[in-house]
Amino acid sequence: MVSKPDFLVGNGEDQFRPEFQVESPEGELHLRFFIPSHQEFALLATGIREVIELTPDRITPIPNASPLLLGTLNLRGRVIWVADLGQFLGDGTALNTDRGEIPVIAIEEQETIVGLAVDEIGGMDWLDVKNLASPTNIPDTMAPFLRGEWMLNAESTQCLRLLDQTAILRSARWAG
Template identity: 50%
Template sequence: MVLNLDFLTSDDAPNTNEVTPGSRDGELCLRFDVPSGNEYALPASGVREVMSVYFDRITPIPNASPFFLGTYNWRGQVIWVADLGQFLGDRVLVNTDQNEVSILIVEEQELVMGFAVRAVANTEWLDVKQMLPNTGTDAALPASMSGFVKGVYQLSGTETAELRLLDQVAILRSTNWTI
């Protein structure tokens, strides 16, 4: 059975560079935010699982990189869990005083890692044709983030809010993950 999705799209929509919910053009992405409030997205194809984990299940590792919260036993495999916002240059850290944290389990070939984030919003189709260059409109894009952002989307309804599409392969294979 073939499903025709033409009835879900509207030809009357103006052609803008804003993210519009409901559009099925482009790539399916998982939208989330980090403790500083900045919004990001990852291609859904690279996200294996989204989970809420109790902090006492994450084992801290002494003398590890400050990006790492510790290790977690995910389905019998020990994986690193990192504060994604801190890795990307945000100054606000994941609140370890709360009971739980949202973790995105991201995989690329043999590499698997958990990224701690503040909240997971939803999945959304992001059209590559609507993507702005990496700089977007936010002049405060940290240099530490430049190699990990594929592009920026202007969020509809606002002039300053942006959604940054991340490159999970570049993040996982980064040389910044020193232990």
């Protein structure tokens, strides 16, 4: 004879136990990631089309293209540019493409899609933009693409910087 599982036992009334209640998150969902110099950034999840990890041979190099661009990628039948995000932001450390997989964040606005190659994906987090501070100690090359930063802890100067994906997509740097 088979007995009822524990979750089917009861008098039929809805019973809410505290251990099964989920708190509603505060803020908005963001993707956290690192560029090669170990700086941490975030992008608002709603502007991200997808995040993929792919082998370097899936990125086709383009001769005489901007040094910011690693090449192109076929994303579900659509060819998109893939850029080294750290180099795009003016960081001096180039992305290591001699490895098994490269994380690429495909960002989209209207009909424009660009792949941003990063060093490492940190995960998803609910972050409240009300707690954003003005960015400090940033290079001029990075300033136009930042919306602000969160201080991760009071003891250190470690921060999480929020990127403005619209400013990245509309940047004149793509033409150079």
